[in-house]
Amino acid sequence: MLNVSKKAVAMGMAATLAAGLMVGCGSSDSSAQGGSKTGDAGKTTDTAQTDISGKITASGSTALLPLVKQAATEFQDKNKNVTIDVSGGGSGTGLKQVAEGSVTIGMSDVESGKDYADKGLVDHQVVVAPFVLVTNKDVNVTNLTKDQAGKIFTGEITNWKDVGGKDEKITIVGRPESSGSRKLVKQLVLPADKDFAKDAIAQDSTGAVRQTVQQTAGAIGYIDAPYITPDISVLSFDGVAYSEDNIYNGTYKLFAFEHMYTKGTPDKATQAFLDYIMSDEFQSKDVKDLKFIPVNKMKK
Template sequence: MKFLKKSKMLVAAVALMLGVSLIAGCGGGKKEEAKATDIQGTVTASGSTALLPLLKPAQEAFQKKYEKVTVNVAGGGSFTGLNQVAAGSVNIGNSDVAATGEYKDKGLVDHQVAVAPFVFIANNDVSVDNLTGQQYVDIMTGKITNWKDVGGKDQKITLVHRAKSSGSRATIAEVVLKGVEFTDNAVIQDSNGAVRSAIASTPGAIGYVDAAYVDASVKALAFNGEKYTPDAVINGKYPVYAYEHMYTKGEATGAVKAFIDYVMSSEFQDAFVAKNGFVPITKMKK
């Protein structure tokens, strides 16, 4: 009888302990859920205009998910973003280029969020559909100034592109010009959208924009016979692209971390990256 009583007491004790554990587990879940809903504050980001077509839908979707957070995203060019995040005037500096040596001691932390392909575009009256890499170099350095010299009609070439603060310009300088200087005889615009508008309204104009900005108002040109497609980038056939970076000064925390994590999440990447003209990093062949 004593043995039975002890056994019953032992079973009751174990059951009590299990009950306490289950209650604690449920309470822990509620706490985690509360943490997610309690994320609040303002996130400020500036820099790359190439990245804006991706971050605008990210901003909208994130604010619906986290109603206590306000996200403000502005352009200005990659180096503007890098300078502002390094100075602490914004939370995130968006850039088409990796932070160079002058930023190495600024405590910047890199978050690669997508791949941005760039496309050369021309006014719709231009008859040329494709240029070689060398022809692009010759046009952008001012060596070739008439479309007839690259198989087109007798028409002046007007180069439209970005200021020196632009990551798009830095990408083209590195990938296409390979260090050769741009001609000064060019029309400079402050954003991808402005470049597209200027080219669309200027006969004989040519320039480059992020792939997300290409539309029917301009003509997309092939590069060495290869038209831009996401698969062409992934398979290494189309070389004109850049990794997109979101830099923070130190490790991201709070609402800033939550926003970057959301942009990098499969939830966002699968639904928005390709749709908005970018290539998911996970698709790239290392």
């Protein structure tokens, strides 16, 4: 009888252990199935995918940099086996590096265009970035028309008195040719056959543009909204002030969709990271807190 009891106890313990293993496997499978497809704006995403592992690298747009860094911090907190490295360098750098395969994600303010048409790049539109024209605080002009701004950036207008300001030389601060921000402002503000003035100061990052404008009397530049600080002045454009509502109603024209390009179909970790950025959790809070526009609101 004693032998039988021991055998029964052993069999019972084995059955209990097997059942526990089956439950554990079921939980793992369930967490792995969380997430939504990138581009399904507004879908709720299961972001606590603890089975995900890998390394993600992203480079490119400095306009998009604060948002992607914030997303990376939050995503790594939820997925301890994922490492994400994010750097700037400009949209041209991001597109070049993702096409070469040296980074996982290329961040860009502009579409990849014909130069990358045969590189197998997949576009993920993640947010809308508003851009603003900014001046040093000593400039007493509050609005520029598209024509006035175009003539200033091309060097045709060189003194603030010619657009209603005081007698003061205009100093132009912008980005290098690899910058997506520069391409956007050229497209949205400058005449079709014109380029930026040759004596314009070129800075390698949006933050550096903001700082140079703040420190240089008579300066004007262009930055994206997340970089606005109280020590610079933000201009109205064609009589319309920058605001989210004015972007939604179509009256404020300086904005662009922000792109995160992958080379081909993303791997599991990269797809999960993109899904997190597109999730309700991130779009409804972090995107707005960082002064970007949730992409799902623009697509309705």
